[in-house]
Amino acid sequence: MIGRKTAPKLEIYRRNPFYWQLDGRPELLLGGAAIENLYQWPAAELAEHLQELVRCGGNMVGNTMSCRHIGNVWPFARDRGIYNLDAWNEEHWRRFETFLAATAAAGVVVQLAIWDRFDYYQEAWLENPFNPDWNCNYTRKESGLDGVYDQHPSKCTNAFFRSTPLDRNNRLLLSYQERLVDKILSYTLPYDHIIYCIDGETNVTPAWGDYWAQYIRGKAAAAGKSVYITEMWEAWNLADPSHEATLDHPELYDFVDVSANNHLCGERHYHNLVQVRRRLQAAPRPVNNIKIYGIYGGYGNSGSGIHGPMREAIQRFWQCLFAGAAAACFFLPAAGPALNAEAANMIKVAREVLGAFDLFASxxxxxxxxxxxxxxxxxxxxxxxxxxxxxxxxxxxxxxxxxxxxxxxxxxxxxxxxxxxxxxxxxxxxxxxxxxxxxxxxxxxxxxxxxxxxxxxxxxxxxxxxxxxxxxxxxxxxxx
Structure with a gap:
């Protein structure tokens, strides 16, 4: 493992709050990850991946607290097929602790998404411990949750995301959600290289993200820590009203993530980024892109899908940087280049090119x-x-x-x-x-x-x- 003597400390750059600073010096955050929930990986594979990232000049990964894939483990203990939301699965938390320590040692910043909506719909919901059919803590009637949600997460039909006081005020469900967030924070708050994103992407009501932003900040303050928080919206159009919840509320959200814009390309993609930058001028904050999309087909410029070919992913990457973004990371292989050879090359080139002028004064x-x-x-x-x-x-x-x-x-x-x-x-x-x-x-x-x-x-x-x-x-x- 490429190591450090001390764990990194990430803050907003004082001289130009559109960027981050790492250990007191301005730093552009670049990266890519092979999977969206790296903390679930075996320690040896994780260490190798972080070494590869650091070697090419990367210093950031995204990580969702997702558990739905083969080989993943859920955070709660299970007895004869039934979960207990009052008991922890120690293996899950051992993996998480290993991930946090490894990224700190490598000097790699983590944008941590607390909730991943894809864990709460379709097949994943049928295995989720919060499903009332699969835990011993509450019934469908008591929780207000159904045992099946067949719709795509974009339909927002799962009442799991409607529990907060200014929405449906489901205190029973919310108490278990808070317990999980408390457990996550018990591991993350000792570190200073973690920034928080409420959802991997969402289109629920602002009440959900606002509640968790205040909750996390309150817990951090009680522990004597400062934290940086955002919400990530699904709408590709950055002028969509949903984005107002983060763009217009610096008192709640310390930075902005505009990954949804990376479904677009060319002039429209760049124009949207510039407009966000201008909108934030009165209260500058870092603009992150933890997900840069583009299908990797294995043949350079070929290989396409709903996110376009590899060339478009690379163009998005550079346009993010030249629109003044503070962070740009290639997304996982299913929807982006992740950290394939071409993405790694672009990070190397970006470090050299952007070091040739004063990016942070531009x-x-x-x-x-x-x-x-x-x-x-x-x-x-x-x-x-x-x-x-x-x-x-x-x-x-x-x-x-x-x-x-x-x-x-x-x-x-x-x-x-x-x-x-x-x-x-x-x-x-x-x-x-x-x-x-x-x-x-x-x-x-x-x-x-x-x-x-x-x-x-x-x-x-x-x-x-x-x-x-x-x-x-x-x-x-x-x-x-």
Missing amino acids: EPQPDLLLTAPPEGACLLADPGREYALYLPFAGPATIALPEEGWRLELHWFDIGRGLKHPPAYMTVKDYRITIEPPAVPVEAMEVEVGAASPLGTESIEATEAAEDMWVAVLRVRGKR
Whole structure:
């Protein structure tokens, strides 16, 4: 295991609250996970996975407290097939404790989802300890729960998620839910690398998330701890009213997760992210993307499904970063690239590229991008000092600048091949500059771009699905 002397401490970055800081220094959170509930994995496999993540520059995983898959264990004890919600399954909590210690030792931040709605519907509900047919603690009538919920979780038919005081005020059920959350917090609160998400994704009423946000914060305060909490909504449209519960309530939710937007791609995907950033301007908070979707077909740019091909996943990843997101993680293999070779390459490349300019002083500046190839070109800028341009497809791009005669230093990064090109120098004319990747000569360049060299200390393998993607970094070097 790649280890640390001390466990990491995650906080919101004081100088720019749109980002996180780790151990007092600003840190971009990048990652991917092979499964959504890593804590259920055997310790050896978990350690290997975390090592792989850290080696490629990753420092974040998502983890849902989900128990429905083969080989998983539920948190409650079972006797002759019947669960007891007053008795714990020690094996479950041993796995959870191992996971928390391993991620702390690796310096990997965890976004922990308390509830996973897919555990509470269809086949999973038929094995769930909260199902009144499978525990000795309450009946259907006493709990208000049915023994069968055949609908998709998006239908919100399970009264399990309606127990809170401002909803149906089901005190019997809520007492067992609180007991489970208390147990989770007894393990997590000693650590400072855990942030909390109420649901893996949801479209229930805001009363559910609001209650648990206040409950968790109250328990943390009683233990003398600060916590960071959000809710994740199902609606792909970030302008949907459901997102208002988190976007408009910084007193409840310390950060925002917009993973639902990662079902989209291209201009719409980027525009939504920028609009969220602008909406949060009055009360800046980190914007996380713990789920970046895109089916991995095993053939680079091929392989598609409802979430699109691998190339779209990579484009989403870069657009998240260039829209000012604080965290971007590839999702599990069933719906995303997780941590396959291509995702790992992108994390490596992102560390090198985003380390070439001051990301934490920059802001998304799409209005300064006058022309660019279609479908998702993005611009970050610290105006007057640095500009960073992401191109999902090669082509000329024109950036508006406030001064004539500026001397600019231009660096091109070939994302797909993991290469960087030597600097070129340009002068601003007509309050704008037009640049194009070095495969195509650019008239305004005053020196010829030389041979490219590998990014980082070791070569990064080519990523077919990122072919012809580029990042340009422009630095102002004074006036001629």
